[in-house]
Amino acid sequence: MKFVDEFRSEAMAQRLAAQIARVAGQRSYQIMEVCGGHTHTIYKHGLEYHLPDNVTLVHGPGCPVCVIPTGRLDDAIAIAEQHNVILTSFGDMMRVPGSRGSLLDAKARGADIRVVYSPLDALNLARRNPARHIVFFAIGFETTAPSTVMTLLRARTEGLRNFSVFCNHVTIIPAIKAILDSPDLRLDGFVGPGHVSTVIGCRPYEFVARAYHKPIVVAGFEPLDILQAIYMILKQIAEGRAEVENQYTRAVTREGNPRARQVLNEVMEPRASFEWRGLGSIAHSALKLRDSFAAYDAEQQFSLPGIRVADPKACQCGEVLKGVLKPWECKVFGTACTPETPIGSCMVSSEGACAAYYNYGRFTKEQLRSSARPSS
Amino acid sequence: MDITDDDGKRLNRPQRRDIQTESISFVPPLIVPEYNDAAKPGPRAGSTLQEQVLARTERARMRAPVLKDDLITLAHGAGGKATHTLIEALFLEHFRNSILEQLEDQAVCALGDARVAFTTDSYVVSPLFFPGGNIGDLAVNGTVNDLAVGGARPLYLSVGFVLEEGFPVCDLRRIVASMQLAAAAAGVQIVTGDTKVVQKGKGDGCYINTAGLGLIERPIRLSAANAQPGDAVIVSGPIGEHGITIMLARGELELESDIVSDTAPLATLVSRLLDATLEVRSIRDATRGGVATVLNEVAKASRVGIAIDETRVPVREEVAGACELLGIDPLHVACEGRFVAVVSAAAADKALAAIHGSRYGSKAAIIGWIKAEPTGLVLLKTQFGGTRIVDMLIGDPLPRIC
Numbered sequence: 001m002k003f004v005d006e007f008r009s010e011a012m013a014q015r016l017a018a019q020i021a022r023v024a025g026q027r028s029y030q031i032m033e034v035c036g037g038h039t040h041t042i043y044k045h046g047l048e049y050h051l052p053d054n055v056t057l058v059h060g061p062g063c064p065v066c067v068i069p070t071g072r073l074d075d076a077i078a079i080a081e082q083h084n085v086i087l088t089s090f091g092d093m094m095r096v097p098g099s100r101g102s103l104l105d106a107k108a109r110g111a112d113i114r115v116v117y118s119p120l121d122a123l124n125l126a127r128r129n130p131a132r133h134i135v136f137f138a139i140g141f142e143t144t145a146p147s148t149v150m151t152l153l154r155a156r157t158e159g160l161r162n163f164s165v166f167c168n169h170v171t172i173i174p175a176i177k178a179i180l181d182s183p184d185l186r187l188d189g190f191v192g193p194g195h196v197s198t199v200i201g202c203r204p205y206e207f208v209a210r211a212y213h214k215p216i217v218v219a220g221f222e223p224l225d226i227l228q229a230i231y232m233i234l235k236q237i238a239e240g241r242a243e244v245e246n247q248y249t250r251a252v253t254r255e256g257n258p259r260a261r262q263v264l265n266e267v268m269e270p271r272a273s274f275e276w277r278g279l280g281s282i283a284h285s286a287l288k289l290r291d292s293f294a295a296y297d298a299e300q301q302f303s304l305p306g307i308r309v310a311d312p313k314a315c316q317c318g319e320v321l322k323g324v325l326k327p328w329e330c331k332v333f334g335t336a337c338t339p340e341t342p343i344g345s346c347m348v349s350s351e352g353a354c355a356a357y358y359n360y361g362r363f364t365k366e367q368l369r370s371s372a373r374p375s376s
Numbered sequence: 377m378d379i380t381d382d383d384g385k386r387l388n389r390p391q392r393r394d395i396q397t398e399s400i401s402f403v404p405p406l407i408v409p410e411y412n413d414a415a416k417p418g419p420r421a422g423s424t425l426q427e428q429v430l431a432r433t434e435r436a437r438m439r440a441p442v443l444k445d446d447l448i449t450l451a452h453g454a455g456g457k458a459t460h461t462l463i464e465a466l467f468l469e470h471f472r473n474s475i476l477e478q479l480e481d482q483a484v485c486a487l488g489d490a491r492v493a494f495t496t497d498s499y500v501v502s503p504l505f506f507p508g509g510n511i512g513d514l515a516v517n518g519t520v521n522d523l524a525v526g527g528a529r530p531l532y533l534s535v536g537f538v539l540e541e542g543f544p545v546c547d548l549r550r551i552v553a554s555m556q557l558a559a560a561a562a563g564v565q566i567v568t569g570d571t572k573v574v575q576k577g578k579g580d581g582c583y584i585n586t587a588g589l590g591l592i593e594r595p596i597r598l599s600a601a602n603a604q605p606g607d608a609v610i611v612s613g614p615i616g617e618h619g620i621t622i623m624l625a626r627g628e629l630e631l632e633s634d635i636v637s638d639t640a641p642l643a644t645l646v647s648r649l650l651d652a653t654l655e656v657r658s659i660r661d662a663t664r665g666g667v668a669t670v671l672n673e674v675a676k677a678s679r680v681g682i683a684i685d686e687t688r689v690p691v692r693e694e695v696a697g698a699c700e701l702l703g704i705d706p707l708h709v710a711c712e713g714r715f716v717a718v719v720s721a722a723a724a725d726k727a728l729a730a731i732h733g734s735r736y737g738s739k740a741a742i743i744g745w746i747k748a749e750p751t752g753l754v755l756l757k758t759q760f761g762g763t764r765i766v767d768m769l770i771g772d773p774l775p776r777i778c
Contacts, residue, residue, distance in 0.1 A: 001696055010761035046762020095451075108447035117629060223760045328426055334433025339770040340457045341444065350703065360764040362434075363750060364427055 007222030036063025036351025043360035058323030059353035201256025278318025455664025456769030493528035508636030528590030608724035616709030640713030652730030684744035
């Protein structure tokens with residue numbers, strides 16, 4: 001595929017890998033990729049194969065599905081079970097466990113829940129079904145929030161009255177800060193999120209370098225992008241620098257997309273706080289609809305249980321999201337918690353660290369050396 | 377699930393004991409020197425915590441599945457893990473007999489002196505008509521292929537229609553006409569049938585069930601449990617075209633492309649392959665769950681590892697592009713006219729040449745090799761030079777594709 005294969009070249013990877021090994025030297029490094037999209041790329045392409053043993057990747061909290069707490073999922077199911085409602089959701093959310101099962105289970109019990117690929121699909125559904133009320137279960141970081149906002153603006157322009165949004169949009173900076181403030185953290189640098197940065201730009205990360213003295217490199221989503229970002233981080237450390245750098249220059253600018261932020265700001269405002277699965281409540285870490293959009297706000301239109309539900313005790317999603325534990329170090333990994341029967345949401349989304357590891361990485365380098373590379 | 381506890385410490389006792397006391401060797405070291413360099417000096421599996429966790433995970437995967445769900449969800453029909461759980465934990469538990477428990481695509485039964493292959497399949501594809509075919513030829517080809525990949529010559533088919541009140545007769549005419557064409561092309565006769573009509577709203581236009589009988593005339597036993605280290609893994613053509621076609625035909629994605637379904641009868645192709653060599657261990661058509669599911673079935677049933685090379689897997693550019701956009705793996709996308717064959721190393725080139733010479737096999741390729749270990753796992757060497765696991769499909773990205 002044009003413009004894709006170029007970013008997946010094995011020869012280039014080997015060259016970069018050699019440079020990484022040189023600059024990494026002997027000491028150990030832990031680098032966190034914040035974004036779930038990066039986690040997915042790393043496992044899907046087997047990127048760690050090209051890293052020396054002393055450079056470890058830690059998978060951060062940037063998977064929008066993984067951070068939705070049980071209580072919010074229960075609220076979504078409560079909405080779906082209301083008379084005459086069609087709940088629309090991204091496919092990834094369908095198997096996330098709530099306290100009474102997942103959206104898939106609610107659908108099997110009779111709720112009308114449909115998978116959409118964009119909030120505009122939900123809007124189409126509202127146009128085609130004027131007698132039903134369509135709710136869009138909105139999740140995601142600043143990457144997807146603008147598309148939710150544009151959909152809301154269009155709904156208002158068209159005067160649609162049977163459409164609303166259950167807003168669970170979160171923001172990345174407070175989460176990164178929460179991780180940096182976590183006492184049990186040992187990280188040497190960050191691979192910064194790429195698509196979020198197309199909207200927010202690179203400036204908001206400056207506190208990471210300034211206040212916490214950690215390098216952060218915004219990276220694209222192809223495996224060579226990530227490998228190059230890792231090299232840039234290690235090089236900063238070797239040269240005693242801690243800066244915000246941009247590897248993803250083909251999509252991200254320092255200023256981001258001011259127009260997208262402006263419309264976002266017109267329609268949404270920060271919540272006082274929001275609960276993240278595994279991480280607990282984080283101040284100003286999520287968005288809600290402004291009062292002027294109350295008619296499109298499912299939280300205002302429906303009475304919701306709104307009960308905070310504790311994470312399952314056996315589940316260590318929080319430690320995994322903070323990078324304190326590797327996915328396989330969780331007590332229930334691979335036995336009680338698997339992608340078919342997930343306990344925590346990290347095991348659900350393909351961007352979740354546990355699911356990515358389970359689906360793609362469930363072997364050791366030793367096993368690899370001892371067997372199954374295709375013979376030529 | 378016995379996972380919750382006051383302090384989270386006493387969960388799943390057997391596992392805890394595993395961690396503390398057992399030193400687990402990940403796999404029994406099979407010695408097949410030509411294909412297994414496990415004998416090289418280096419750390420053995422079972423020494424680190426990670427390896428112990430992986431061994432525990434692998435045992436959990438290998439355990440007999442338990443059906444925990446209270447209600448049937450779409451995932452139970454997707455051909456992935458949930459389907460396997462339903463089959464093994466419910467159907468097989470109740471129907472268990474020596475033929476069924478082989479869980480092949482077809483049953484092989486002795487009738488007098490003859491070895492007969494017998495299979496059935498239901499078709500609920502939506503939309504009923506799609507580029508490259510419709511539910512009718514799909515229903516014939518699917519059952520013909522399930523017989524063919526058992527090494528049988530398909531002979532007779534039955535057909536059962538479940539029609540919804542209000543379904544247009546002109547659509548039914550088109551479906552039936554293409555069934556006859558497909559049957560003629562595959563050299564089978566539709567010799568018995570049944571029709572039911574359900575009230576409007578209780579069905580989705582037209583569902584079809586077909587069953588088929590075929591004769592196994594060659595002295596061969598194909599089984600997913602036959603693969604041996606060193607064998608070659610062949611796919612008979614570019615993968616994922618049917619699944620992507622159906623997805624695009626639904627018009628939900630606002631993507632357009634020229635891809636058409638690969639639905640095709642494979643009996644002639646399989647016959648040519650078996651004429652060329654009888655050193656074929658297993659053939660399965662890669663329908664729901666895709667090539668990945670077939671490979672996992674072989675790895676599990678034969679207790680072998682499989683190593684696949686991503687750059688050797690034939691995928692049309694359009695399919696690769698659509699999968700890239702949708703975030704799905706072409707290895708998980710269904711085909712309706714492709715098979716995965718495991719062939720002895722010695723016969724691999726001969727087999728490939730025979731497949732290449734056939735109409736539906738011109739783009740066939742050897743995509744990888746059977747390995748002694750890690751048992752039960754399919755590993756993919758990526759284009760990027762890394763390695764990852766290819767597991768069975770989980771969940772249901774493509775409902776009702778056949």
